[in-house]
Amino acid sequence: MKIQEPTSPGVTRRHVLVVMGATGLAxxxxxxxGRAFADAAAVDAAIKDKIGGxxxxxxxxxxxxxxxxxxxxxxxIGIEVDSPMTANDYxxxxxxxAEGNPLPNVATFRFTPMxxxxxxSTRMRLARTQNVVAVAEMSDGSFYRETVEVKVTIxxxxx
Amino acid sequence: MASVKPRIKVPKTATKGEIVEIKTLIKHNMESGxxxxxxGKTIPRQIINKFTCTYNGKEVFAADWHPAISANPLMTFHxxxxxxxxxxxxxxxDDGSVYSATADMTVx
Numbered sequence: 001m002k003i004q005e006p007t008s009p010g011v012t013r014r015h016v017l018v019v020m021g022a023t024g025l026a027x028x029x030x031x032x033x034g035r036a037f038a039d040a041a042a043v044d045a046a047i048k049d050k051i052g053g054x055x056x057x058x059x060x061x062x063x064x065x066x067x068x069x070x071x072x073x074x075x076x077i078g079i080e081v082d083s084p085m086t087a088n089d090y091x092x093x094x095x096x097x098a099e100g101n102p103l104p105n106v107a108t109f110r111f112t113p114m115x116x117x118x119x120x121s122t123r124m125r126l127a128r129t130q131n132v133v134a135v136a137e138m139s140d141g142s143f144y145r146e147t148v149e150v151k152v153t154i155x156x157x158x159x
Numbered sequence: 160m161a162s163v164k165p166r167i168k169v170p171k172t173a174t175k176g177e178i179v180e181i182k183t184l185i186k187h188n189m190e191s192g193x194x195x196x197x198x199g200k201t202i203p204r205q206i207i208n209k210f211t212c213t214y215n216g217k218e219v220f221a222a223d224w225h226p227a228i229s230a231n232p233l234m235t236f237h238x239x240x241x242x243x244x245x246x247x248x249x250x251x252x253d254d255g256s257v258y259s260a261t262a263d264m265t266v267x
Contacts, residue, residue: 074229085239098227102193106227109236114219116178116239122222123229125191 037127038104043097046104047135047145050095056135056145061094063134063148069126072155078121079109081136081144091118093137100130127155163187167248169262173240181212183234185250185258191226207258209251210234215244240266 038046047056064078081091090113096106109120118136126132129151136144168182185207192204204226211221220236238246243266250258 101227102191103225103227105225107225108223110221110223111236112219114214114217114239114241115237117237120220120222120234120236122235123233125227125229 037100037102038098040099040131042104043099043131043133046097047095047133050108051135051137051143054141054143056143058145060144061134061136061146063132063146064121065132065148065150068151068153070153072126072128072152074123075126075150075152076121077124077132079119079134081118083118083138085111085113085116085118087113088139090115090139091136092139094118094120095135095137096124097133097135098124098126098130099133101125101127106132126150126152128152163250163252163258165248165250165258165260167246167260167262169246169264171263172265172267175240175242175266177240178237179240179264180235180237181246183210183212183248183260184231186231187250187252189224189226189228189230189232193226205253207232207250207252209249211249212236212238213247214238215242240264242266 060082062080066075069075077096079094081094083089083091085091091111093111094109097104098106106124107122111118131147131149133145133147163186165183165185170179173179187207189207190202190205192201194202196202206224206226206228208224210224212219219238222234224232244264246262246264248260
């Protein structure tokens with residue numbers, strides 16, 4: 001997470017995210033009128049949709065993305081989750097979300113113990129500079145979360 | 160889409176217990192549903208929304224794709240080589256068509 005730890009005790013990470021989302025939305029709609037983007041709050045809602053009321057902990061996920069993407073139409077993304085991948089302890093799925101695209105969902109990768117390792121890669125679209133969030137769903141019902149910021153020079157998603 | 164053509168990279172041979180990398184690529188526009196044509200009309204979404212891989216009939220890896228996946232989607236993942244057999248890959252389009260491909264691997 002790139003977000004600084006809150007200094008005052010009453011402020012939670014969720015508050016910070018919501019405030020950041022609101023700011024991002026204001027900036028986004030100012031720059032490109034007539035186009036709706038997802039924001040951190042939309043991503044939080046999409047994550048809640050996948051994991052229910054559970055909380056995702058930090059760690060175990062390596063999210064490989066370029067710091068700067070010149071072309072937002074094809075940004076390589078690699079994900080690896082630290083797991084023994086045995087029949088009793090494995091990664092069931094990894095969900096990927098984007099905070100600054102028109103839609104928050106990007107992809108879900110579904111692993112099985114037969115994969116041997118929870119590692120996958122693909123290429124994604126990024127409409128503008130934004131955070132990419134990965135949430136891993138483990139076989140024991142726990143969740144992990146990782147965020148990476150990507151700076152985009154030319155946005156994808158057409159238009 | 161008539162031009163859809165999958166490309167698969169699976170090692171021909173592997174030793175038992177080895178974790179092999181599988182690369183797949185399929186030609187597809189992955190029309191996001193966000194773009195507009197010259198008349199300002201939204202071009203309807205048409206993407207591949209599901210990818211699956213089976214190993215001797217058992218599903219080993221799958222992915223759900225949203226419009227944020229790039230055109231000509233690439234998917235790289237890993238499988239533990241346990242027995243000689245066939246991988247079958249399927250891609251499901253929004254319009255209901257299913258594209259498929261197979262690859263064999265000998266495990267010693």
